[in-house]
Amino acid sequence: MMISRAERSANYVILIVFAAFALFPLGSILAAALGPESASVAREGGGLHWENFATAWTQGQFGRYMTTSVVVSALVVSVALVCSIMAGYAFGTMRFRGEQALFYLFLLGIMVPTEAIIVPLYFDLRTLGLTNTIWGVALPQIAQSIAFGTYWMRAYFKSSNVSIMEAARLDGAGTHRILWQVLVPIGRPALTTLVLLTFMWTWNEFLIPLVMSPSGSVRTAPLGLAFFQGQHVQGTTLLAAAAVLVALPVVIVYLFLQRHFVKGMIEGAVRE
Amino acid sequence: MRSGLAGPTAPPDRRRAAVPLRRRLTPYGFLLPAFCLYAAFLLVPIGRAVQLSLYEWDGLTVGTFVGLDNFATVASDPRLREAFWHALVLIIFYSVLPLLIGLLLAAVLNRGKVRGLPFFRTVIFLPQVVAMVVVAVAWRQIYAPNGSLNSGLRAVGLGSLARPWLGDYTFSLPAVGFVGTWVSMGLVTVLLLAGMSRIPIDLFEAARLDGAGAVREFFAITLPAIRGEITVALTLTIIAALKTFDLVYVTTGGGPGTSTTVPSYEVYRRAFQLGEVGAAAAVGITLTILIFGINLVVNKVGDRSST
Numbered sequence: 001m002m003i004s005r006a007e008r009s010a011n012y013v014i015l016i017v018f019a020a021f022a023l024f025p026l027g028s029i030l031a032a033a034l035g036p037e038s039a040s041v042a043r044e045g046g047g048l049h050w051e052n053f054a055t056a057w058t059q060g061q062f063g064r065y066m067t068t069s070v071v072v073s074a075l076v077v078s079v080a081l082v083c084s085i086m087a088g089y090a091f092g093t094m095r096f097r098g099e100q101a102l103f104y105l106f107l108l109g110i111m112v113p114t115e116a117i118i119v120p121l122y123f124d125l126r127t128l129g130l131t132n133t134i135w136g137v138a139l140p141q142i143a144q145s146i147a148f149g150t151y152w153m154r155a156y157f158k159s160s161n162v163s164i165m166e167a168a169r170l171d172g173a174g175t176h177r178i179l180w181q182v183l184v185p186i187g188r189p190a191l192t193t194l195v196l197l198t199f200m201w202t203w204n205e206f207l208i209p210l211v212m213s214p215s216g217s218v219r220t221a222p223l224g225l226a227f228f229q230g231q232h233v234q235g236t237t238l239l240a241a242a243a244v245l246v247a248l249p250v251v252i253v254y255l256f257l258q259r260h261f262v263k264g265m266i267e268g269a270v271r272e
Numbered sequence: 273m274r275s276g277l278a279g280p281t282a283p284p285d286r287r288r289a290a291v292p293l294r295r296r297l298t299p300y301g302f303l304l305p306a307f308c309l310y311a312a313f314l315l316v317p318i319g320r321a322v323q324l325s326l327y328e329w330d331g332l333t334v335g336t337f338v339g340l341d342n343f344a345t346v347a348s349d350p351r352l353r354e355a356f357w358h359a360l361v362l363i364i365f366y367s368v369l370p371l372l373i374g375l376l377l378a379a380v381l382n383r384g385k386v387r388g389l390p391f392f393r394t395v396i397f398l399p400q401v402v403a404m405v406v407v408a409v410a411w412r413q414i415y416a417p418n419g420s421l422n423s424g425l426r427a428v429g430l431g432s433l434a435r436p437w438l439g440d441y442t443f444s445l446p447a448v449g450f451v452g453t454w455v456s457m458g459l460v461t462v463l464l465l466a467g468m469s470r471i472p473i474d475l476f477e478a479a480r481l482d483g484a485g486a487v488r489e490f491f492a493i494t495l496p497a498i499r500g501e502i503t504v505a506l507t508l509t510i511i512a513a514l515k516t517f518d519l520v521y522v523t524t525g526g527g528p529g530t531s532t533t534v535p536s537y538e539v540y541r542r543a544f545q546l547g548e549v550g551a552a553a554a555v556g557i558t559l560t561i562l563i564f565g566i567n568l569v570v571n572k573v574g575d576r577s578s579t
Contacts, residue, residue, distance in 0.1 A: 007384070007486060008384055011380045011384040011386060012384075012386070014376065014377070014380050015377070015380060015381070015386065015392055018373070018377055018396060018457070019392055019395045019396060021454070022395050022396045022398060022399060022454070022457070022458060023395055023398075024414075025399075025407070025410040025411055025414060025454065026398065026399075026402065026410060028410065028413065028414065028420060029406070029409065029410040029413065032413060079309070082305070083305045083306035083309060084306060086302040086303070086305060086306060087302060087303050087305075087306035087307070089302055090298075090299040090300075090302035090303045091303075094298065094299040094302075095299075096296070096299040096300065099299075102303065102307075105315070106306075106310065108315075108318075109310060109314045109315075111563070111564065111567070112314070112318060112560055113511070113514075113515050113536075113556075113559060113560060113563060114515075115515060115517070115535070115536040115539045115555075115556045115559055115560075116318065116321055116556040116557060116559060116560040117314065117317035117318055117321055117556070118539065118540075118543075118556070119321060119324060119539065119543045119549060119552050119553045119556060120316075120317045120320035120321045120323075120324055120553065121313070121317045122543070122544070123324075123331060123549070124316075124317070124320060139309070139312075139313045140313045140314070140317075142309055142313065143309050143310050143312070143313035143314040144314065146306050146309055146310045147310060147314065150306055150310075175298055175302075200401055203403065204402075204403040204404065204405075206403075206404060206405060206517065206518040206521070207517050207518070207536070207540070210521075210540075211540070211544060214544075221403075222403045222404075222405040222406075222518075223405075225403075225405050225406065225409065226405050226518075226521070226522055229409060229412075229522065236413055236416075239409060239413075240409070240410075240413065243405075243406045243409040243410065244406075246403055246405065246406055247402045247403055247406040250401050250402070250403070251398070251401060251402060254398070254401045255394070258393075258394050258397070261397075261401060262393065262397055262462055265400070265459065266462065266463055266466050269463065269504050269508055
């Protein structure tokens with residue numbers, strides 16, 4: 001394409017400005033996290049203060065919160081994945097009575113905001129004795145993830161190769177074997193993307209863990225950070241270090257697999 | 273219903289004509305686990321939310337049926353009306369501004385053979401994957417009275433503009449909204465870029481041969497081709513704007529006064545701090561209806577303009 005030199009440099013200026021804008025808040029919190037915690041620490045000198053992360057970790061009880069987050073994420077991702085694969089398989093490859101109506105019912109779950117259901121969820125789960133438990137935090141998120149996951153897996157199974165399924169059937173494979181031993185292995189990219197998105201949404205979720213554990217006994221990492229902030233109104237260093245710790249798992253996965261994230265969010269969005 | 277789950281012993285079925293019962297039940301068997309969890313923790317709560325919105329209930333004692341009174345409150349309570357108004361203002365920051373930025377960046381990325389495109393895409397999308405609490409903590413430090421925004425202003429001689437941004441009655445809502453712009457712009461850019469990269473390159477070359485400049489090329493070719501992506505970007509970001517919760521909870525708590533309160537924050541405050549459960553449910557339902565309505569309008573307009 002023919003592009004003048006002036007236009008080209010203008011393009012780079014625009015891109016650099018916005019890249020800097022995107023990075024600045026994250027860069028500054030990382031810088032704050034590695035800075036000296038107090039004037040006395042600053043006098044001792046010594047470039048980067050990695051010990052801030054350890055201090056924030058222990059002071060803010062992030063060991064406990066991270067464990068909760070890992071357990072909740074593992075539960076939500078695994079249960080929602082298996083359920084979504086099975087439901088998506090039914091919607092994508094089988095014909096049955098009520099198919100349309102049921103599918104729209106699942107679609108509804110993608111559109112209804114958490115804000116609408118959080119109130120009854122809290123009071124009903126309290127009655128069932130599930131508040132302040134891992135399940136109280138995980139089950140509502142499993143349901144939301146199933147709504148998106150079913151929709152996602154249906155699209156994958158619809159596009160999957162019919163001749164492969166036919167061949168497997170002629171070889172005597174039943175519906176279960178076709179799903180788990182033929183379609184799931186070749187569907188790795190679609191599954192990876194779904195796992196990543198579900199993990200990210202679960203790890204970052206705020207409202208559900210906030211409401212479902214009023215006693216704070218099953219606080220996830222983002223909640224821990226919010227409460228840590230409440231205690232550290234002044235000290236920005238430890239707060240910044242804690243923020244970096246909470247963001248890190250998703251950011252690391254993102255940097256390695258960013259194509260999956262971007263592709264997933266765009267495909268999920270465009271097909272809607 | 274569970275017979276479909278019976279396992280790998282299902283006999284090979286070559287005679288499709290007479291479909292045995294267990295085979296007809298198979299799809300329902302596959303749907304069962306998903307449906308049970310989904311129904312119990314999403315469908316039932318939706319119904320219960322509608323039910324709760326018709327009661328006056330403090331979460332402890334027996335509720336009283338009040339019909340649509342809670343919805344009348346949503347319409348008349350000044351604080352709630354303000355919350356919904358703020359949500360609409362946030363749409364400008366979450367959707368309109370990022371759309372303008374996204375159009376500019378995607379156009380630049382698409383037509384200039386930019387080196388380092390993957391790097392740029394990764395960087396600008398990064399705010400999307402960081403937890404909102406972390407985003408809120410980062411921006412609180414930037415907006416703080418002696419944070420980097422105010423130091424920057426003082427450094428360039430605009431110290432008179434420095435203020436505690438999140439504690440200012442006039443500027444706290446725009447300050448919160450601007451964080452939304454920062455978060456959304458990457459998603460919008462990447463979305464629009466995906467649409468633009470599907471436009472056949474000869475179209476641009478033909479336009480260039482006809483003497484069209486970058487601006488005319490953009491309005492004549494690029495913009496009409498990505499209407500679908502614009503619709504999707506607006507839908508997603510508008511929903512995000514209307515659902516703002518963690519950002520407000522962590523940065524301002526709705527304040528100062530009521531200057532940054534939003535519907536989702538009011539749901540939380542009324543249900544779990546003030547014990548006005550019915551009113552909270554009504555706000556949640558109203559928010560849902562608003563989201564559905566705006567979705568419908570955006571998609572209708574998007575459809576019509578593309579035909």
